[in-house]
Amino acid sequence: MTQHQSAVEQRLAELGHSVPEVAAPVASYVPAMQHGDLVFTSGQLPFVDGQLPATGKVGEGEGLVSPDDAASLAELCALNAIAAVKSVIGDLDRVVRVVKVVGFVASDPAFTGQPGVINGASNLLGTAFGDAGVHARSAVGVAVLPLDTPVEVEITVAVSD
Numbered sequence: 001m002t003q004h005q006s007a008v009e010q011r012l013a014e015l016g017h018s019v020p021e022v023a024a025p026v027a028s029y030v031p032a033m034q035h036g037d038l039v040f041t042s043g044q045l046p047f048v049d050g051q052l053p054a055t056g057k058v059g060e061g062e063g064l065v066s067p068d069d070a071a072s073l074a075e076l077c078a079l080n081a082i083a084a085v086k087s088v089i090g091d092l093d094r095v096v097r098v099v100k101v102v103g104f105v106a107s108d109p110a111f112t113g114q115p116g117v118i119n120g121a122s123n124l125l126g127t128a129f130g131d132a133g134v135h136a137r138s139a140v141g142v143a144v145l146p147l148d149t150p151v152e153v154e155i156t157v158a159v160s161d
Contacts, residue, residue: 008082008092008128015127022087023047023080026146031084037159041084043104043152045145046076055148058117059108065150067113071120074103077153078121082128089159097158098125098135104152107141114139121153 009019022031023044032041046053056063058070065073078101086092103118105111118139126133135155145152 006092008095011128011130012079012082012124015124017079017124019086019092020048020080020083022083024050032088034088034159037161038099039085039088039157039159041081041154041156043102043146043154044077044080044084045147045149045152046073047080048076052147052149054150056150057106057108057111058113058150059111061108064108064111067111067117070105070117070150073149073151074105074118074120074153075124077103077151078124078155081121081153081155082125085155085157092128094159094161095129095157096132096160098129098133098155099158100156101125101135101137102154103137103139104142104145105139106143106145106148106150111141114141117151118153120151121155125155 056065058065105114105117
């Protein structure tokens, strides 16, 4: 028996992505929670097979995570957020709107390109969900993030019954 692949998953596959298993929480929380027609994800880190591909601060220069690499990590965060949503609603085609994206970037004090980094997440969500992927957003620079990850992303989506 073949499992249903949503249109969202088909679009992600065209980009070379598959929706991963939901990342296990690193503290006392759940990956996503539904309230009414909204699903809120916890902050998602860029885990790949349980590992962070990079750690440290984002910025320009030796020993820092480059903005381009950080944008790729933000894309992974969005993919993990999609997995968290799927773990709650089952079929990603039930998503009718990505309402809000909040991205956190562990930033070198001189770095001010947080919006460009979080574009990695926004662009993936736009491709995955099409018109329903257009969203409001915040991109925030912070001193440090859990496990020294460079990027963390949370999303809120509206779903149909």
